[in-house]
Amino acid sequence: MRKKIPSSTSLQAFEAAARHGNFARAAEELSLTEGAISRQIGRLESLLNRKLFDRTGSRVKLNPAGARYAHHVRETLERLDRDTQYIMGMPEGGKSLDIAVLPTFSSRWLIPRLNGFNTAYPNITVNIAARTNPFILSGSGFDAVVHFEHPAWAGMRTQFLFQEKLVPVCHPALLTNRDVNEQLNELPRIHRRQNPDAWHHYARESNIIIDNPAQGVRYDLHEMAIAAVIAGQGVALVPRIYIEHELRSGRLVSPWPASVSLSKKFCLVKPTETGINETALNDFERWLLAEINRLT
Numbered sequence: 634m635r636k637k638i639p640s641s642t643s644l645q646a647f648e649a650a651a652r653h654g655n656f657a658r659a660a661e662e663l664s665l666t667e668g669a670i671s672r673q674i675g676r677l678e679s680l681l682n683r684k685l686f687d688r689t690g691s692r693v694k695l696n697p698a699g700a701r702y703a704h705h706v707r708e709t710l711e712r713l714d715r716d717t718q719y720i721m722g723m724p725e726g727g728k729s730l731d732i733a734v735l736p737t738f739s740s741r742w743l744i745p746r747l748n749g750f751n752t753a754y755p756n757i758t759v760n761i762a763a764r765t766n767p768f769i770l771s772g773s774g775f776d777a778v779v780h781f782e783h784p785a786w787a788g789m790r791t792q793f794l795f796q797e798k799l800v801p802v803c804h805p806a807l808l809t810n811r812d813v814n815e816q817l818n819e820l821p822r823i824h825r826r827q828n829p830d831a832w833h834h835y836a837r838e839s840n841i842i843i844d845n846p847a848q849g850v851r852y853d854l855h856e857m858a859i860a861a862v863i864a865g866q867g868v869a870l871v872p873r874i875y876i877e878h879e880l881r882s883g884r885l886v887s888p889w890p891a892s893v894s895l896s897k898k899f900c901l902v903k904p905t906e907t908g909i910n911e912t913a914l915n916d917f918e919r920w921l922l923a924e925i926n927r928l929t
């Protein structure tokens with residue numbers, strides 16, 4: 634059965650007219666005449682067997698059906714434009730991967746190391762998108778995701794990467810020669826909004842006295858907490874894997890023990906079914922595991 638797909642010209646004319654609420658301005662944007670816009674929309678309405686605009690004299694206004702259709706058409710055209718630009722930017726004969734990654738892991742660990750992958754696999758382009766929350770991988774457009782273990786990945790193929798461990802960390806200028814545990818209690822505490830009980834759990838398992846462990850500022854991302862720590866604003870519980878360079882250079886210090894219970898397993902999650910990018914994804918997985926093994 635032949636699919637009922639409107640012409641791209643009709644859809645672009647409709648989307649522009651819907652956005653402007655005016656045929657003349659839509660015509661000006663698309664370098665067409667107002668009559669051409671009207672004819673394209675008329676053809677679209679004929680195909681749909683439904684009016685999309687309410688017309689009063691020379692004025693037009695989207696009706697409810699038109700408003701709903703305009704929303705979907707706009708999303709479709711924007712996605713088609715992105716996909717077209719994406720294909721145009723691919724090197725001839727090259728491959729590409731779209732990987733969803735937690736924001737801080739992306740900015741502080743993965744992206745700084747991608748030069749090594751690009752050197753080893755110059756024909757594979759890796760596109761990175763930040764995703765904070767777990768999501769349904771199938772049909773998302775991503776080839777894989779780097780995230781912590783979660784029920785959302787049930788049925789997917791997963792490869793364990795590393796165990797995230799949180800450590801208290803601060804700027805060295807904030808510490809004196811006094812007892813570091815006493816100073817941990819006195820320093821301003823920095824929290825991650827998604828884990829508001831972290832300091833409470835840390836105090837309980839480490840047997841370090843922390844008065845009012847819930848006190849302190851809250852940030853959404855580990856990246857934000859790390860930036861606050863580097864700026865000397867207090868002490869934060871952050872994954873050690875993200876601050877190895879700062880600890881080695883002395884830019885940050887962590888004289889306290891790492892948390893035992895505040896830990897998550899990170900993994901590479903792949904769809905159940907193999908895709909056209911499976912070979913490139915396997916290369917990325919091998920490289921990723923090798924990079925992580927270098928740290929252990």
